[in-house]
Amino acid sequence: MNMNVETAAMLRDSAQRHAADQYSFLQRKAVLADPAGRSARSWRDYAEFGWLGLRLPAERGGLDADPLTVGALMEVVGSRLLMEPDGECSTVRGPRRALLALRCGDGNGVTTHGGEAQ
Known part of the structure; x- marks a missing residue:
């Protein structure tokens, strides 16, 4: 996939809108209070x-x-302090990918955080 500057900007804007809607101070505080974190x-x-x-x-x-x-x-992710380890699970290449698959999913591209496939 080749991305251009315009597409990257649209992704950034979309992510910023999502973070603004889903990561207010009170929403973040509620997630941190949950044992799952x-x-x-x-x-x-x-x-x-x-x-x-x-x-x-x-x-x-x-x-x-x-x-x-x-x-x-x-x-x-960094500027809004998103708590889920998206970068770690979605940006890794090479030998670490297999190890992170155990941590971030089922090894088949399905994340399993929270006890259920997502």
Whole structure:
């Protein structure tokens, strides 16, 4: 997947709107108070938006996004202090991918945080 500056900007804008709606101070406080320390809803949203598959190869159902695209999303993740480890699970390439699959999903591109496939 080749992304251009315009597409990366649209992704950034979309992520900023989502974060503004879903990560107010009180919403973040409620998630942190939960023993899981993360939001199952956010994981579902990330999967629906395609964020969890940005760096996965297309043959595995991902988007195989370039660094510009990943950077646009990570800019929002960092600036809005999103709590779910999206970057760790969606941007890794190479040998660490297999290890993170155990932590971030079932190894088949399905995230399993929150006790259910998402």
